[in-house]
Amino acid sequence: MPSRPVLLLLSSLLLCPALPTLGADPAWKKAEFTGKPLDGLRVALDIGHYRLKPGAMSARGVPELSFNLATARAIAPVLEKAGAKVILVNADGTVSSLAERPEIAAKAGADCFISIHHDSVNDKYLRKWTHEGVERDYADNFRGYSVFASAKSAKAEKSRELALRVGAALHGSGLRPTLHHAEPIQGENRPLLDEKTGVYEFSDLVVLKSATIPAILLECGVIIHREEELLAQRPDYQDLIAHALVKTLAEVFPAKGKEKKGLKSLFGGKR
Numbered sequence: 001m002p003s004r005p006v007l008l009l010l011s012s013l014l015l016c017p018a019l020p021t022l023g024a025d026p027a028w029k030k031a032e033f034t035g036k037p038l039d040g041l042r043v044a045l046d047i048g049h050y051r052l053k054p055g056a057m058s059a060r061g062v063p064e065l066s067f068n069l070a071t072a073r074a075i076a077p078v079l080e081k082a083g084a085k086v087i088l089v090n091a092d093g094t095v096s097s098l099a100e101r102p103e104i105a106a107k108a109g110a111d112c113f114i115s116i117h118h119d120s121v122n123d124k125y126l127r128k129w130t131h132e133g134v135e136r137d138y139a140d141n142f143r144g145y146s147v148f149a150s151a152k153s154a155k156a157e158k159s160r161e162l163a164l165r166v167g168a169a170l171h172g173s174g175l176r177p178t179l180h181h182a183e184p185i186q187g188e189n190r191p192l193l194d195e196k197t198g199v200y201e202f203s204d205l206v207v208l209k210s211a212t213i214p215a216i217l218l219e220c221g222v223i224i225h226r227e228e229e230l231l232a233q234r235p236d237y238q239d240l241i242a243h244a245l246v247k248t249l250a251e252v253f254p255a256k257g258k259e260k261k262g263l264k265s266l267f268g269g270k271r
């Protein structure tokens with residue numbers, strides 16, 4: 001006779017014939033792809049912040065740089081599986097100059113630049129809690145992703161298109177944006193390009209306005225929020241974002257793969 005835990009497992013399987021992936025949000029819809037929709041595309045993934053100034057602090061005291069690095073490392077293999085060549089900018093966390101980042105990307109021949117970040121909120125929302133015996137700041141008011149483009153960058157129009165499509169793809173994947181950057185207070189007050197999908201204009205962001213290639217900044221989640229901090233670390237969440245990026249990049253840069261196919265049909269195909 002099976003032991004009690006085995007019986008429990010069996011009965012739970014019988015009750016739930018179509019078990020979802022462990023813990024996956026039922027509202028999530030991963031943008032699956034087949035083949036190599038990004039064939040020939042070179043994508044720069046910038047890991048936001050650096051070791052000496054590691055960015056925002058999470059509700060549990062983990063610096064943003066760790067989140068940015070982990071998420072970029074999760075996104076890169078998915079883009080590569082889709083056929084892209086990924087250039088990781090600031091992989092060792094030592095690039096302190098913001099303007100240098102898109103420059104590194106452009107020198108490596110990148111077609112676009114995506115800066116990966118994780119978010120915080122205005123200090124007025126901070127509250128105290130004790131986690132593992134240490135008193136820390138948290139704010140559970142806002143959660144969600146956000147996307148930024150600069151109207152001052154050399155490729156402003158394409159950057160804006162990229163940002164809007166990333167926002168739409170994330171929203172279409174079942175994620176929801178945070179709108180707290182639009183709050184009319186000092187340090188925020190960012191104009192929204194699209195409220196529904198969480199896309200903002202932030203023209204003076206140095207890392208974007210100095211870019212010579214289409215460039216966006218993606219805040220993957222609000223890590224001062226106690227639940228979202230945990231969500232942002234989940235591989236399935238990072239994978240969902242990665243697949244939304246593949247979908248977007250294939251839409252915005254369709255020519256890369258087709259160019260080759262076009263040439264092949266001209267010179268190498270049937271006559």
Ligand SMILES: [Zn+2]
Nearest residue numbers: 048055117118
């Ligand atoms: Zn950041």
